[in-house]
Amino acid sequence: MKVFIVGIGLIGGSFALDLKAGIPGISIAGIDGNEDHLKQALELGLIDRMSTMEDIHDADLVYLAIPVDASIKVLPEVLDRVKDDCVVIDAGSTKENICRVVEDHAKRRNFLAAHPIAGTEFSGPQAAIHGLFRNKTNIICEVEKTAFKLQEKALEVFQKIGMRIRYMDARSHDRHIAYVSHLSHISSFMLGKTVLEKEKNERDIFDLAGSGFASTVRLAKSSPAMWAPIFSQNKKNVLETLNEYILNLQHFRKLMQEDNFDQLYQEMDRTNHIKEVLNGINKNEELKLQENGK
Amino acid sequence: MKVFIVGIGLIGGSFALDLKAGIPGISIAGIDGNEDHLKQALELGLIDRMSTMEDIHDADLVYLAIPVDASIKVLPEVLDRVKDDCVVIDAGSTKENICRVVEDHAKRRNFLAAHPIAGTEFSGPQAAIHGLFRNKTNIICEVEKTAFKLQEKALEVFQKIGMRIRYMDARSHDRHIAYVSHLSHISSFMLGKTVLEKEKNERDIFDLAGSGFASTVRLAKSSPAMWAPIFSQNKKNVLETLNEYILNLQHFRKLMQEDNFDQLYQEMDRTNHIKEVLNGINKNEELKLQENGK
Numbered sequence: 001m002k003v004f005i006v007g008i009g010l011i012g013g014s015f016a017l018d019l020k021a022g023i024p025g026i027s028i029a030g031i032d033g034n035e036d037h038l039k040q041a042l043e044l045g046l047i048d049r050m051s052t053m054e055d056i057h058d059a060d061l062v063y064l065a066i067p068v069d070a071s072i073k074v075l076p077e078v079l080d081r082v083k084d085d086c087v088v089i090d091a092g093s094t095k096e097n098i099c100r101v102v103e104d105h106a107k108r109r110n111f112l113a114a115h116p117i118a119g120t121e122f123s124g125p126q127a128a129i130h131g132l133f134r135n136k137t138n139i140i141c142e143v144e145k146t147a148f149k150l151q152e153k154a155l156e157v158f159q160k161i162g163m164r165i166r167y168m169d170a171r172s173h174d175r176h177i178a179y180v181s182h183l184s185h186i187s188s189f190m191l192g193k194t195v196l197e198k199e200k201n202e203r204d205i206f207d208l209a210g211s212g213f214a215s216t217v218r219l220a221k222s223s224p225a226m227w228a229p230i231f232s233q234n235k236k237n238v239l240e241t242l243n244e245y246i247l248n249l250q251h252f253r254k255l256m257q258e259d260n261f262d263q264l265y266q267e268m269d270r271t272n273h274i275k276e277v278l279n280g281i282n283k284n285e286e287l288k289l290q291e292n293g294k
Numbered sequence: 295m296k297v298f299i300v301g302i303g304l305i306g307g308s309f310a311l312d313l314k315a316g317i318p319g320i321s322i323a324g325i326d327g328n329e330d331h332l333k334q335a336l337e338l339g340l341i342d343r344m345s346t347m348e349d350i351h352d353a354d355l356v357y358l359a360i361p362v363d364a365s366i367k368v369l370p371e372v373l374d375r376v377k378d379d380c381v382v383i384d385a386g387s388t389k390e391n392i393c394r395v396v397e398d399h400a401k402r403r404n405f406l407a408a409h410p411i412a413g414t415e416f417s418g419p420q421a422a423i424h425g426l427f428r429n430k431t432n433i434i435c436e437v438e439k440t441a442f443k444l445q446e447k448a449l450e451v452f453q454k455i456g457m458r459i460r461y462m463d464a465r466s467h468d469r470h471i472a473y474v475s476h477l478s479h480i481s482s483f484m485l486g487k488t489v490l491e492k493e494k495n496e497r498d499i500f501d502l503a504g505s506g507f508a509s510t511v512r513l514a515k516s517s518p519a520m521w522a523p524i525f526s527q528n529k530k531n532v533l534e535t536l537n538e539y540i541l542n543l544q545h546f547r548k549l550m551q552e553d554n555f556d557q558l559y560q561e562m563d564r565t566n567h568i569k570e571v572l573n574g575i576n577k578n579e580e581l582k583l584q585e586n587g588k
Contacts, residue, residue, distance in 0.1 A: 180507045188510050193564070
């Protein structure tokens, strides 16, 4: 199978590593606007050769792992060029726009809209890691618009690298992901900003910051080149979650100002229920492990 | 050495485990308002015997690891009862109030105000873990107000369990810790609340939430019994950090509303500098490991 990966960073590079481990004899070509990244990807053994859009007609499978603003420009061009039995999969964190952009494309049935719930706060080919996708969920949107044989081919690949599938409409995806992913990034970025602005003497941060701070601010290390387009593409949903978050913080502040610490206690006590939700996520992970016979 | 630990939960219990591992022949008595916790602590081998305030005159060292509102009530009573060469150490996350409460106490010189930058989001004796304090920073406030011999005795104990010491005045401690710890807890609790309120169908949270969400919302599992008093005691500083955090979020929202994604990119790019701060924390940890010859 000839695979072309467009965007050979954390996600594209990790996908390449897992493909190589899971599918013997696979050939992986890389395409990237950043020449240095492309060379690094080759040196790191993520890809077998550097390629360009001119050769993409050769592909059996194309994986699009570039920022979401670039995806909506590149996808129609990729679809124009690929052969009829090639499946083109994207990995973007927003799904409504990309589905809309190709909804009337002659080769819409060659496209599978997907979002792997996998990643780290790092980016670039050197951030690629083995097994990033193992036991992770891959959200697939509008599967009915993809040719049956092609979605079957894609699923086979996802299965080989250990992913779990969940189907969802693009609108629900974008609304839910705003809450459990996009808002987390804003809360983390603004927490980092608030502390950096205040603590000019960083020595004090080093000494007083524990694992709790590191955990809540981790996502503030994420790539702006990836995240600015996500916030732009999912603007309506993200603004809704952000409004609610700010209202909740203002309510918390009001309770503090009024010395209503009993009510504050109740707020936190109710939110402790997140324990069960997170345990649920962990149990889900265990379940996936069992399902995969690992 | 006879040690009395008042409050045998995560911090008191972990301190007990480390003491036992680091100081042969030590005897540890536990005092706790919660009879069940006290029994559990005995069964778990955290303490050697259950005790009460009536016996505390026997102690060579008292470790106070209870919520900060309880500490300011219990500390004067403990100081009233202990013998002259006993050192009483607290572990509270706020330091101004507790120092003020005993500033005119006849036995002020028996008290050492400390805050170990160590912990997890869990609580109770069953949350106690071995090595929690190893290579962690212990902030000591107003050391000049503690009798020299007694602070020396305390430092020897801290050294034996592998802690690193940093001195700070109580006011600076409370101001800085509001930024790098207390604010993180509020951002996390309110993030958890926002998502829980919205996602009534938790199945969707399980499937779409990745490690990023788990990381930012982890602190929302923390104990309200511990945190409501901290917010109350450090009200002024916490409100200041919370105001700035809300302003930063409102600014982020404004940029989004105006479609000013270039500026948003710059904001995130500048905040990426948190990478170096977090690397600094990690380097600090490594340095501590080296210093300790580990």
